[in-house]
Amino acid sequence: MDNDMAGSGTVNERAPDGDRSFEAVRDRLDMSLREAMTTQRSVRRVLSDDVDDDIVVACIELALKAPTGSNGQNWEFVVVRDPRVKGELAAQYRKAWRVYGGIGERVTAGDEAMARIIRAVDWQVSHFEEVPVVVVACLSGPGRFVPASVGQSTHYGSVYPSVQNLLLAARSVGLGASLVTLPLWNQCSARRILGLPLSVQPVCAVALGWPRGGTAPPGAGRWAMWCTWTATDGGTGVTAGPCSAEPVLVD
């Protein structure tokens, strides 16, 4: 397990015992920004216990503070609780995972970090109906006032910042959260399952629930970025920082 992370007392945290009402956890939305970001994990193994609607709304309200292209605010959030609807999304998820999970497994064979992720997704795929809340983030209508060449970027850039707010808010109140797109791989089926018009595109889904608990292994720590620092004297240098952005799992 990751002692550094465990040392923060947050990553290997279990669901709050006893009172899990919004009133009981609301103040955790004031968690330090740095702590929320540095301890964010994809937590896929969650309890089937219910999550208070007010907590979900509070997280979505913070999602709505994020910027959108040309201030379009053309996002829509569909909150799914109905086991039947979750079951239909789970069936889609399984179809896609049978193919792409298998590919991922073969391509990343021997990579223990990826193997952990794949085991956790396997768990999520087989328990998707039991996840108490699935929030599907959508975009309605096209992007505005941008050339086609950056239209796609502006389009998705109008919902993923809000999704990250949602994930960070969930993490701060102690909810397990993970970002998935595979349950939506068949966009026609996803629209039918969710009752969305053609004008609304289901972009990604956030599965929310109280963590089953466990410990978080350390982040990959590999060098995951470079920056070209173009200096005012025209010279350039390259610097990079270790990355622990790996979505480490609560096993």
Added chain:
Amino acid sequence: MDNDMAGSGTVNERAPDGDRSFEAVRDRLDMSLREAMTTQRSVRRVLSDDVDDDIVVACIELALKAPTGSNGQNWEFVVVRDPRVKGELAAQYRKAWRVYGGIGERVTAGDEAMARIIRAVDWQVSHFEEVPVVVVACLSGPGRFVPASVGQSTHYGSVYPSVQNLLLAARSVGLGASLVTLPLWNQCSARRILGLPLSVQPVCAVALGWPRGGTAPPGAGRWAMWCTWTATDGGTGVTAGPCSAEPVLVD
């Protein structure tokens, strides 16, 4: 001005006087998550004063904590300081703005909130060389292990969460920040200007600088989302919340 926001003492904040070193502002990264999100604004009018490299690195390091599709961590951040390079990006920005700014102006005529945004972008377009730091967020290589139908979503979903971390971190230390794609509208030129290989896609840019100061008008407050709450009894309801996600400007 927006008294609610001004009441938080953060939105109409000017650049810190005196010491703007990383040491002087680093503890602000521990700002309350809720405060950082609820007071995030697109602040386009910034001073040409330099921004400490360590502050930029700290913001990018937090960006690297965000999730990526299949844990690809295939992001790259190019930090531009060279006035010549900024000048070339500014020229691209102006070309695109002449067309799309004009369209936006006509389509949103009479909308004072949009008019404020357009005035601020006008300012940014004409002063882009003076912005001290421009961080270009890029994606290298294709997405992994996902069907084409959600490939685009997963692709952009692997960088925009990190960009939102960067924007929130900048906001917490008191930097003005805005997310733009127009300077990159010509992807060939953008690659040439930034010296990027074909395998690296410049996705969006974050302009960073100390705010010129001013006051922030209130958010639009319009109803910007709906949620279909699929209840366990199969019934559905619709709820919506007022949105103040408008990227309000520091004038």
